[in-house]
Amino acid sequence: MSTTTRTARGKGAPTWLLGAGPLLLIVAALAAFAALGGPGLGERRGPPAEELVIERAVLKPGTIALTVRNDGPDPITIAQAQVNDAFAQFSGPDGPIGHLRSATVTVRQPWIEGEAYEVVLMTSTGGTIAHAIDVAVETPDEDTSFFALMALLGVYVGVIPIALGMLWLPWVRRVPPAAMRGIMALTVGLLAFLAVDATLEGFELAGEGSQAFGGAALVPLGAIAAYLLLAGVSSWLQQRRERAREAGAAGGTIALLVAIGIGLHNLGEGVAIGAAYTAGALALGAFLVVGFALHNTTEGLAVVAPIADARPALRRLLLLGLIAGAPAILGAWIGAAAFNASLAAFLFGFGAGAIAQVVVQLAPALRDEHGRILHPVAVTGLLAGMAVMFATGLLVTI
Amino acid sequence: MGDGHAGHAADTLHDGHANFAGGATVDHHANGFDPHALLRDFDWGRTRRLASGRVVREWELYAVDKEIEVAPGIAFAAWTYNGRIPGPTLRCREGELLRIRFVNGSEHPHTIHFHGIHPAAMDGVPGLGAGQIEPGQETVYEFDALPAGLHLYHCHVRPLAEHIAKGLYGAFIVDPADEREEADELVLVMNGFDTNFDRANELYAVNTIPFAYMNEPIHVRRDDLVRVYLVNMLEYDLVNSFHLHGNLFHYFPTGTSRTASEFTDTVMLCQGQRGILEWRFAHPGRFMFHAHQSEFTELGWQGFFEVSA
Numbered sequence: 001m002s003t004t005t006r007t008a009r010g011k012g013a014p015t016w017l018l019g020a021g022p023l024l025l026i027v028a029a030l031a032a033f034a035a036l037g038g039p040g041l042g043e044r045r046g047p048p049a050e051e052l053v054i055e056r057a058v059l060k061p062g063t064i065a066l067t068v069r070n071d072g073p074d075p076i077t078i079a080q081a082q083v084n085d086a087f088a089q090f091s092g093p094d095g096p097i098g099h100l101r102s103a104t105v106t107v108r109q110p111w112i113e114g115e116a117y118e119v120v121l122m123t124s125t126g127g128t129i130a131h132a133i134d135v136a137v138e139t140p141d142e143d144t145s146f147f148a149l150m151a152l153l154g155v156y157v158g159v160i161p162i163a164l165g166m167l168w169l170p171w172v173r174r175v176p177p178a179a180m181r182g183i184m185a186l187t188v189g190l191l192a193f194l195a196v197d198a199t200l201e202g203f204e205l206a207g208e209g210s211q212a213f214g215g216a217a218l219v220p221l222g223a224i225a226a227y228l229l230l231a232g233v234s235s236w237l238q239q240r241r242e243r244a245r246e247a248g249a250a251g252g253t254i255a256l257l258v259a260i261g262i263g264l265h266n267l268g269e270g271v272a273i274g275a276a277y278t279a280g281a282l283a284l285g286a287f288l289v290v291g292f293a294l295h296n297t298t299e300g301l302a303v304v305a306p307i308a309d310a311r312p313a314l315r316r317l318l319l320l321g322l323i324a325g326a327p328a329i330l331g332a333w334i335g336a337a338a339f340n341a342s343l344a345a346f347l348f349g350f351g352a353g354a355i356a357q358v359v360v361q362l363a364p365a366l367r368d369e370h371g372r373i374l375h376p377v378a379v380t381g382l383l384a385g386m387a388v389m390f391a392t393g394l395l396v397t398i
Numbered sequence: 399m400g401d402g403h404a405g406h407a408a409d410t411l412h413d414g415h416a417n418f419a420g421g422a423t424v425d426h427h428a429n430g431f432d433p434h435a436l437l438r439d440f441d442w443g444r445t446r447r448l449a450s451g452r453v454v455r456e457w458e459l460y461a462v463d464k465e466i467e468v469a470p471g472i473a474f475a476a477w478t479y480n481g482r483i484p485g486p487t488l489r490c491r492e493g494e495l496l497r498i499r500f501v502n503g504s505e506h507p508h509t510i511h512f513h514g515i516h517p518a519a520m521d522g523v524p525g526l527g528a529g530q531i532e533p534g535q536e537t538v539y540e541f542d543a544l545p546a547g548l549h550l551y552h553c554h555v556r557p558l559a560e561h562i563a564k565g566l567y568g569a570f571i572v573d574p575a576d577e578r579e580e581a582d583e584l585v586l587v588m589n590g591f592d593t594n595f596d597r598a599n600e601l602y603a604v605n606t607i608p609f610a611y612m613n614e615p616i617h618v619r620r621d622d623l624v625r626v627y628l629v630n631m632l633e634y635d636l637v638n639s640f641h642l643h644g645n646l647f648h649y650f651p652t653g654t655s656r657t658a659s660e661f662t663d664t665v666m667l668c669q670g671q672r673g674i675l676e677w678r679f680a681h682p683g684r685f686m687f688h689a690h691q692s693e694f695t696e697l698g699w700q701g702f703f704e705v706s707a
Contacts, residue, residue, distance in 0.1 A: 079471030086416040086696030126593025
């Protein structure tokens with residue numbers, strides 16, 4: 001293989017062909033392979049691998065409806081259903097459920113509120129898939145008043161607390177620069193806690209959901225996607241307004257980014273709240289709302305801290321508050337009406353990634369006169385931020 | 399569930415009772431056996447008389463691996479004697495010479511271990527006599543029909559629980575020399591199936607198919623003597639039981655005594671325990687019978703007697 005031959009060939013073919021050629025060959029080879037039915041491979045060894053995930057349980061008087069998804073490679077036929085060790089009548093898919101397809105199985109059971117049930121679906125091979133309902137409670141109807149209730153919930157836990165937190169703005173403006181760095185550190189501490197919390201919650205949800213759709217990988221995927229998206233948005237915003245005054249980004253940009261990051265986090269939080277409410281695992285008491293108010297009020301502080309020096313219009317402040325808080329409403333709707341553990345896991349990862357990006361953006365604001373980031377004031381602020389979130393988080397364990 | 403409801407659709411029969419979806423049952427034809435036929439199917443084998451005048455009774459049993467629909471839409475890779483679960487109900491008379499030719503057509507080693515009185519070499523356990531019969535091999539078990547009573551037979555190859563749970567068992571009846579009173583005789587072998595291999599049963603039944611006698615009751619006549627040969631072969635659960643509605647029965651444990659031990663409506667048996675039940679229905683109509691472990695009942699072990707006047 002001499003260099004001359006290679007050069008000669010390179011001259012002969014157009015560049016696009018050299019690029020597309022291998023791709024076309026791959027497509028042709030795969031098509032031939034599929035058309036011949038995978039020559040030489042034969043049948044898969046062993047009995048069918050059955051993996052069925054129960055994505056959602058809807059309880060109505062006298063029935064328990066399970067939305068199931070086939071996570072395994074082989075079609076699954078549901079032959080019988082048992083509830084608490086007794087065969088039960090059910091209606092469901094007539095034929096097999098294909099790979100990654102979902103179906104609804106409605107089991108007839110005179111369930112009693114507050115009791116625990118185990119629904120077992122038996123497949124044609126005799127395999128069993130069990131789903132535990134820890135506390136039976138009727139799934140609310142998804143009508144207008146239900147969506148209104150979810151919206152109210154989102155306002156209570158997202159919009160109002162953040163708006164309240166933003167009322168710290170006048171105070172933040174007056175504090176001396178050293179104290180301001182402490183407040184920024186506190187903000188970073190709050191956000192760090194949220195990122196860790198969201199990641200862990202995401203992994204927990206991923207474990208419940210379909211593994212074929214990525215499982216736990218959805219959380220870091222969501223996080224990386226959010227991080228990259230926000231980083232892109234941030235650099236675009238900075239390009240557009242060439243008025244960066246500090247070493248870091250402009251206060252306005254950062255405030256927007258913080259709002260977006262917190263908003264994405266609240267989207268995930270809303271999903272968790274909506275799903276918990278629908279499953280009857282959430283008491284809509286004053287305690288919960290008060291807890292969230294305390295917890296999320298600190299998020300409002302995080303939004304306004306970067307714009308302490310600026311004099312933003314009230315309209316702009318309102319907008320920032322809505323960006324940070326309103327996604328909780330959307331999340332509550334998604335969680336209540338179309339909860340899907342895989343989607344929720346992805347959203348939690350997304351929120352965590354967004355927050356991580358915001359933390360990176362905020363970090364330069366912690367620098368003192370000597371250029372240090374982890375100076376005593378900042379460390380104190382970071383730890384205090386995490387402690388505040390941990391303490392207020394105890395009030396709102398779902 | 400009174401008499402007045404006889405005209406209702408089949409589905410109303412099951413209102414309030416656990417059952418398979420849609421009240422469906424399995425394809426008995428494809429399985430090759432029907433629990434209703436098994437009830438009164440006694441295999442007397444072939445007999446010939448020795449010069450001494452003694453009767454020799456002979457059967458041929460073969461082990462065969464077979465997929466059985468144990469519940470509607472659920473296939474179970476069973477191991478069977480003669481393609482059915484329970485295996486043939488072998489019936490003979492006290493004192494006869496019994497010869498059971500056993501051919502292993504399964505892909506796994508098996509034996510037939512009989513309960514009763516016989517020489518050690520005829521015990522059908524690995525390491526004694528012909529020992530474990532390998533696939534494609536065969537042997538002949540030969541012993542006297544002793545004692546009179548209700549016995550059973552099953553495979554005794556390790557792992558024992560698996561060889562039994564997959565279906566290798568059956569009833570073995572030795573009639574007393576002075577025969578029992580004429581009766582409507584039924585064989586009920588209590589069993590279950592572990593379909594997902596978690597060493598616990600997903601299905602319970604008498605004569606293999608859950609709810610079979612709910613979908614189609616056992617027909618008997620009022621005032622006739624009913625005699626049930628009840629054998630418990632249930633694996634994985636410590637005990638099983640039989641409960642009869644609306645009547646009491648005389649119970650003869652192992653059928654070895656002609657004097658009833660109890661007049662009751664519920665008996666409890668561990669695996670391998672068996673007994674003869676005798677009673678006459680006093681009233682026409684439908685009477686349930688089932689395990690008095692409600693879990694077993696609702697997982698398939700229940701049925702009806704339909705008593706006609």
